[in-house]
Each structure stands twice: as structure tokens, then as C-alpha cells.
Amino acid sequence: MKRPTIPDLARAAGVSVSTVNRVLNQPELVRSPTRERVLAAAEGIEFYGLGTIENAVKSTQTTHRLGVLLQRGSRAFYLNLGEAITAAACSYGGHKIELTVEYLEDLTPEKVAKHMVSMGERCEVLAIVAPQHPLVADAIDSVLGTGVPVVSLIGPLTAKGNISFVGLDNWKVGRTAAWAFDKMVHEAGKIGVLVGSHRLRNQEMNESGFRSYLREHNTEFSVLEPLPTYESAAVAREHVETLLTNQPDLCGLYISGGGVTGAIAALRAMPKRADFVAVGYELFDDTRAALIDGTLSMIISHPLERFARETIETLMKAKSGGREAGAHQVTFGFDIYTPESV
Incomplete structure (x- = not known):
């Protein structure tokens, strides 16, 4: 079969040939929904220049630097959670996400607090799994003070500033x-x-x-x-x-x-x-x-896929809301397994 051409792509996307050409050569002149529609159509018809369109669309997107600090990577649960959050970030449509997932083997409050501050310097918004401790609360306020929102995962945390939460009831x-x-x-x-x-x-x-x-x-x-x-x-x-x-x-x-x-x-x-x-x-x-x-x-x-999606969604909302936004509280149902259901 003849490979799809630019006019074929224009018809599939419901736009003009000139719009497709602008997406390819001057994507900043095309509105984001239109760029995404052309990209989706290119994927659908297996357009030969799909890679070029993907790069053009990504070049116009703002990079969102998200950080996630989990506990020991040697534990299967946290390793699986980290992988699920990474997959959720990759599939989060229409946004260019630069995700940093780090694991902490030393769970003393001093180490947790120090690592949080370090990640807060490298990321625009931070999700953490941490114990409730005065040193941790102080580190959270320090990170919040720099304009970086903080989201607590699994267990809620308190500090002077607003902290969002994602996890189970x-x-x-x-x-x-x-x-x-x-x-x-x-x-x-x-x-x-x-x-x-x-x-x-x-x-x-x-x-x-x-x-x-x-x-x-x-x-x-x-x-x-x-x-x-x-x-x-x-x-x-x-x-x-x-x-x-x-x-x-x-x-x-x-x-x-x-x-x-x-x-x-x-x-x-x-x-x-x-x-x-x-x-x-x-x-x-x-x-x-x-x-x-x-x-x-x-x-x-925890239902890991949903947990991961809610984490990325909340991080993005926390970032867009800025320092003055209130905390987001997200709870969801848990899974129950018995010997007969696995």
C-alpha cells in the first residue's frame, strides 16, 4: 500500500495541509489542541513522519519537573510503585514530564529531611513517603518556602504549610x-x-x-x-x-x-x-x-495503577495551583485479595 502523505494526514486530522506543514515546521504557531489532533491522526494512519511530528509537538510543551521520594527500593512494593508512577508519567497526555524517582535506604528522620530538601532544589513539585517527625515537618516547610508544593503519599503528613495527600482511607x-x-x-x-x-x-x-x-x-x-x-x-x-x-x-x-x-x-x-x-x-x-x-x-x-495516576495528576494540579493554592486530598478504594482471588 502507498504510504500516507501530508494531504492524507490533513484529511485524517480534519485540518488543512498548511496546518500540517505548520505543525511540522512552526509548531509554536499552532494551538495545542490542534497539534495534539494532528499527532493522534499521524499515529492512527502510521504517517511516515510521525517521529518528526512528535518532536515538533514536544518542542512546544512546557517541561514539568516532578519528583517522587519513596522508601527502600529493595522492597518490592516501593519498586513496583516507582515503576507504576514512571509509567503513569509517560502516558500523561499532552504534557512533557521530566520525572525523578528516588529511593531512600536510610529512613532516619535526619536523612529523610536532608534528601527532601535536596530534591526540592531539583524539582518543581515533590511527592514523598515519610514518617511524621519534627525534622521532616521542618524540611517540608523549608521546601514549601521555596515555592515547591509537597504531596504526601500513603500516609498523611502535617507541617505549617499546606500539604496535599494521595492514598487510602x-x-x-x-x-x-x-x-x-x-x-x-x-x-x-x-x-x-x-x-x-x-x-x-x-x-x-x-x-x-x-x-x-x-x-x-x-x-x-x-x-x-x-x-x-x-x-x-x-x-x-x-x-x-x-x-x-x-x-x-x-x-x-x-x-x-x-x-x-x-x-x-x-x-x-x-x-x-x-x-x-x-x-x-x-x-x-x-x-x-x-x-x-x-x-x-x-x-x-493499594491499586498501583490508580495510585500512580492519582499521584501524577495531583502533582500536576499542585504545580499549576502555585504556592497559594489549597492542599489536594485524594483518597481511593483499596483492593482485597484472598487465596481464592489471586
Whole structure:
């Protein structure tokens, strides 16, 4: 077949030949919607000069420098989230986005605060996963003071300035986890709780919602004090081994934060107790396998694609709104997985 010509492209886009020529040679003289329409038509008819049109359209676009600071890249969840946000930025139509995704292995407040300030100097708007701490709050205000909006991911944060939030309704997450124990455990007993850190507000809210549900619906359960894992699989494994050894009436485990792979390893290493329920957080290869083999009873998880889209959308809104704009609050539903649904 004859390859499409410029007149063919003009007809497909519903514009004149001269408009197509201007998109190719003087794109700044053509309105953005028209440029995008010509580009879409070129893709549709497989126009031979598609690359030239793409470059011409991109040359007229403002570059948006977005930054995302996540926790340890060695953890599957954060690596998967980073990849999903990168894909969402690439597919965000009509805009030229320069995305910087960085991971922080040292999660001490001093390191988190310092890295935030560094990224704030390199990006126009910043999304972060961080603990609630005075040093972090001070760093947020420092970044906001330079005119760079800040968006908190997963767990809400507070500072003097306006901070946007994208994530789950963590109160509902906790209550849903408690509902699972209430419905699946036949004889109430003690429930162990793991959190990554007492300063991660999403996990604090998870625990609060968890206890709230059981106070309201089933007071026969005894929820033990939460044990911090410091996002370490080794620490989580040690905690779970101790719980299983020292709490003979332990009927369940709620893994609300980091270290889930260590908790899974501990559960697998000990004789499985009848009527024992374990609820975890976030679906990835290890937790999926634990659901399938019965180590975990249920997983509550962020829907990564939607989370990523909402993150990019909120970063762009925060940037366009400027320093005086109010904070954006975006919450969305979570996914629930059981051994029969994966």
C-alpha cells in the first residue's frame, strides 16, 4: 500500500495541509489542541513522519519537573510503585514530564529531611513517603518556602504549610482488617500487630481503625501492643517467632506495615495453628505466594495503577495551583485479595 502523505494526514486530522506543514515546521504557531489532533491522526494512519511530528509537538510543551521520594527500593512494593508512577508519567497526555524517582535506604528522620530538601532544589513539585517527625515537618516547610508544593503519599503528613495527600482511607483499612478477623476466627484470642514505625501515620491510623472495629463489634479479642519492625524483614521475623512461642492463645497476626516477608518466613517455619488468621498489606510476588499456600488469609493492597495516576495528576494540579493554592486530598478504594482471588 502507498504510504500516507501530508494531504492524507490533513484529511485524517480534519485540518488543512498548511496546518500540517505548520505543525511540522512552526509548531509554536499552532494551538495545542490542534497539534495534539494532528499527532493522534499521524499515529492512527502510521504517517511516515510521525517521529518528526512528535518532536515538533514536544518542542512546544512546557517541561514539568516532578519528583517522587519513596522508601527502600529493595522492597518490592516501593519498586513496583516507582515503576507504576514512571509509567503513569509517560502516558500523561499532552504534557512533557521530566520525572525523578528516588529511593531512600536510610529512613532516619535526619536523612529523610536532608534528601527532601535536596530534591526540592531539583524539582518543581515533590511527592514523598515519610514518617511524621519534627525534622521532616521542618524540611517540608523549608521546601514549601521555596515555592515547591509537597504531596504526601500513603500516609498523611502535617507541617505549617499546606500539604496535599494521595492514598487510602487508612481508618477504613484498619476496620476492614478487623472485620476479617471477626468473621474468620472461630474462637477469639490474642491478635499480634506489626507496624513499620510508630511515626508512620498511615499505620497508626490502620491500628486505630482496627481497634475501633473490635471495640464496637467483638470485645472478646485482645489486641496486643503493636511491635515496630523498622521496615526490616529480619526484625519482623524475630517478632513473629517470639509471639508464636510466647502467646499460646494467639489467634491471629495483623501485618500493618513493613517487614511482611520476614513475618511470612516466621509463620512458615512454625507449625501452623488451627484457626489462625494472618492479614497482610500490599500484594506482590511474596505475599501472593503466601496467600496461595495458606500462610496469609487476606491481603489489603493499594491499586498501583490508580495510585500512580492519582499521584501524577495531583502533582500536576499542585504545580499549576502555585504556592497559594489549597492542599489536594485524594483518597481511593483499596483492593482485597484472598487465596481464592489471586
